[in-house]
Amino acid sequence: MTELIVAVILGIVEGITEFLPVSSTGHLILASELLGYDAEQWAMFNVIIQLGAILAVVVLYWRTFWAVATGLIQLNPVSWRFLRNLVIAFIPAAVLGLALHDKIELLLGSPKVVAWALIVGGVAILVIERMLKSATITGIAEIPVVRAIGIGLIQCISMIPGVSRSGATIMGALSLGVERRTAAEFSFFLAIPTMLGATTLELAKKGVVLEGRVGWDEIAVGFVVSFIVALLVIKWFVGIVSKHGFAPFAWYRIVAGATALIWLTIR
Known part of the structure; x- marks a missing residue:
């Protein structure tokens, strides 16, 4: 298999899974x-x-970002609460990411950890969906400070590979009274500082080291593919969860995790 084909496949995988609760x-x-x-x-x-997937969020929600930016300049309290909640929810991941970076790196080499995390996470989503009461928070700016902190802390569980950053964030928001669409969009927006921070940390520790025949051509292809696929997936995802909730993704996690675990055991 050529490097460009691998780049396309990985770009598709990244674009599809980055914002879905599947890791x-x-x-x-x-x-x-x-x-x-x-x-x-x-x-x-x-x-x-991953930056390609981030760019997809910026492109799709540029009107939201523009409204918030102009609102900040005009001292609009809604825009400032929007920014406050993103910053507050980002801080726990930033602190723990710096403190536990080396231990997280060790977990990244364990596919069985991923398989078990997919299964356990799928079950957790089903349980949370079943226990949900009527949501009262219908806007990111309306999330109270304490609940924004709680969402940020729950997001940190996703440092275990296979848990899913978006899944942890969304389920944390749902369990704290945020309605489905707002929870999903908060996850999208929170991904920007979180993923930029993780990418910056990785580059600072290792530098841009391209090994073997993996070069900038492959990176460019993967970036573009992940961007295009993420554009399509985000719009589809919001529509699905607004109508059907997150149970389909929970069942996918359970089946995918169990299949991976069996394959990893018998291969």
């Missing part, structure tokens, strides 16, 4: 096992193409 990191780890390529050679590639 993009977990899927990339399992893809390395399934396709048999050297994960170390593609580690920096996987970090950089």
Whole structure:
């Protein structure tokens, strides 16, 4: 399999899974096992193409970002509460990410951890969906400070590969009274500082080291593919969860995790 084909496949995987509650990191780890390529050679590639998925959020929600930016200049309290909640929810992941970076790196080499995390996370989503009461918070700016902190702390669980950053954030928001669409969009927006921070930390520690034949051509292809796929997936995802909730993704996690665990055990 050529490097460009691998780049396309990984770009598709990243674009599909980054904002769904199914774990993009977990899927990339399992893809390395399934396709048999050297994960170390593609580690920096996987970090950089996440920026393509981030760009998809910026493009799709540019009107929201523009409204918030102009509102900040005009001292609009809604815009300032929007920014406050994003910053507050981001801080726990930033602090723990710096403190536990080396331990998290060790977990990234364990596909069985990913498989179990997919299964457990799927069950957790089903339980949370069943226990949900009527949501009272219908806007990101309306999330109280204490609940924004809670969402940020719950997001930190996603440092275990396979848990899913978006899944942890969304389920945390739902359990704290945020309605489904707002929870999903808060996850999208919170991904921007979280993923930028993680990418910056990775580049600062390792530098832009491209190993083997993985070069800038492959990175460019993966970036563009992840951007285009994420554009399509985000719009589809919001529509699905607004109508059907998150149970379909929970069942996918359980089936995918169980299948991966069986395969990893018998191969």
